[in-house]
Each structure stands twice: as C-alpha cells, then as structure tokens.
Amino acid sequence: AILEVNGNLSCRCVKTTSDYISPKRYESIEIRPVGSTCRRTEIIIKLRTSSKVCVNPEAPWVKKLLKRIPWGKRR
Amino acid sequence: AILEVNGNLSCRCVKTTSDYISPKRYESIEIRPVGSTCRRTEIIIKLRTSSKVCVNPEAPWVKKLLKRIPWGKRR
Numbered sequence: 001a002i003l004e005v006n007g008n009l010s011c012r013c014v015k016t017t018s019d020y021i022s023p024k025r026y027e028s029i030e031i032r033p034v035g036s037t038c039r040r041t042e043i044i045i046k047l048r049t050s051s052k053v054c055v056n057p058e059a060p061w062v063k064k065l066l067k068r069i070p071w072g073k074r075r
Numbered sequence: 076a077i078l079e080v081n082g083n084l085s086c087r088c089v090k091t092t093s094d095y096i097s098p099k100r101y102e103s104i105e106i107r108p109v110g111s112t113c114r115r116t117e118i119i120i121k122l123r124t125s126s127k128v129c130v131n132p133e134a135p136w137v138k139k140l141l142k143r144i145p146w147g148k149r150r
Contacts, residue, residue, distance in 0.1 A: 029106040031141075033098065066106075066141045 010037035012044060013054030020061050021045060021053065029065070085112035087119060088129030095136050096120060096128065104140070 012032065025047050032042040041057045055062050087107065100122050107117040116132045130137050 023108065026108060027110070027112065029108070031104040031106070033101060033104070035102070037102065 011040065011042060012038070013042050016043075016054040016056040018056040018059040018062075021047075021055070023065070025049075031066075086115065086117060087113070088117050091118075091129040091131040093131040093134040093137075096122075096130070098140070100124075106141075 027046045027048050027050070030042075030044040030046065032038060032044070034041050043055050043057050043062060045053045045055055047053065057063075101120055102123050102125075103121045105117075105119040105121065107113060107119070109116050118130050118132050118137060120128045120130055122128065132138075
C-alpha cells in the first residue's frame, strides 16, 4: 500500500476531462507515459492562453488526436 | 521573408536527432504541433536525467512511438 501511494506521488493530474478541445487552442501536448513517477499515462494540453488541461487518455478524441498529428504539414 | 523568420522565432529545437532513445529513458514527451509560434512540428523528449532531446518527427521510430503509447497499461 505504501508503494502504491509513493508510486503516484508524482502524478501531475488530479482530475482529467474528456471534453473535446479544438486543436486550434493547443500550444503543446505533453505525454507522460506510465512510469516510475506515476502509474498512469497522463496527457496534459497546454492552451495558447498558457493554462494547462489534463485530458483523459481513454477519451476517443484524445486517442485520435495523436494519430492525426500533422507531422510535416502546415495547418 | 520577414513573416517566415517571425513564424519560426518560437521554435524550440535548433536541431533534431533521429537516433533511437529507449522509452525507459523518457520522463515525458512534448509535442508542439505546427502553429502560429513555429511552422514545424516539434517533439521534445524529456529524459529521466532531466535533459531534453529534440527528435525528428519524421524518424520512423518516433512515428511508431506515438502509436504504441501504453495507454492504460503499466510498464
């Protein structure tokens, strides 16, 4: 139990949203894979307004988002 | 030409690497899609040592990486 608590001490997100956010509002997307610091994947979207939003990695629009990143293209 | 220069003023990466980095070494992955601040997609991997590495978004291992993020699973 203690290990479990410690394992999640470095999570960044207290709660996440599944609400859709338009890509036009993003400045960047930070992905923190499961690891020693936090035992869940965390996805943090930084908005152009500089606020940060934790989004639910299981939300369908979030899963699609990473597949659709316009790698070489300009928006 | 001036617009082009301005458009890239906020890029974070001066150069990128295509060299493979093991996921065990990541702390987080930051994706900065093409946007008003930088006219190319930038992917910045933060290592557990806290140093940051800009990786080439066109490198095959980088493209695969985002498809393989272990969403709900523990490593």
